[in-house]
Amino acid sequence: GIQVEQSPPDLILQEGANSTLRCNFSDSVNNLQWFHQNPWGQLINLFYIPSGTKQNGRLSATTVATERYSLLYISSSQTTDSGVYFCAVEKGNYGQNFVFGPGTRLSVLP
Amino acid sequence: DADVTQTPRNRITKTGKRIMLECSQTKGHDRMYWYRQDPGLGLQLIYYSFDVKDINKGEISDGYSVSRQAQAKFSLSLESAIPNQTALYFCATSDPESGRTDTQYFGPGTRLTVL
Secondary structure, X not given: OOOEEEEOOEEEEEOOOOEEEEEEEXXXXXXXXXXXXXXXXXXXXXXXXXXXXXXXXXXXXEEEHHHOEEEEEEOXXXXXXXXXXXXXXXXXXXXXXXXXXXXXXXXXXX | OOOEEEEOOEEEEOOOOOEEEEEEEOOOOXXXXXXXXXXXXXXXXXXXXXXXXXXXXXXXOOOEEEEEEEOOEEXXXXXXXXXXXXXXXXXXXXXXXXXXXXXXXXXXXXXXXXX
């Protein structure tokens, strides 16, 4: 099956700093999503981005499908950005074979 | 009100007990999923359902069963709980747009501890 790697595994930032999180995957995919899990365990979908670039406020994501990686950018980080960021990919189109990466744990210090 | 709700939010039980986790959604989505998350790891798919009459096993279905009582309700059961089923369980829904892959929306999670 598809293997998903994320880096770095842990990241500590001062409030206001920028960061880049990376997701590498081992095969072509039709579905790639980024999720944020907050410190209380709630999982929130950030982007559906199998290819191209999207932006939502301070967050943006870019997927280069031909090179099998995706990047999540967080600018001007805030303490509320803390949590774990997961990349999930699927070769199909139906959500039944999502493979989640191990996540990047982000801690933003005040 | 939240679009995807899960009950209970926390549960502690003993080995061998039968446990049911419930998920309800008001999004009107046909597709529903159950995942488990072990500490420090990503999510793994247990079961998924594309409509009331369509239920399928995910990658880690052993020891679990599900019931899709209605479009809005999808329950996960542990027939005889064991300690390595201690995890955070998430329900999710999706509704693909025409010609596109769907986005999944997650419930708040149920933290289950099996002693």
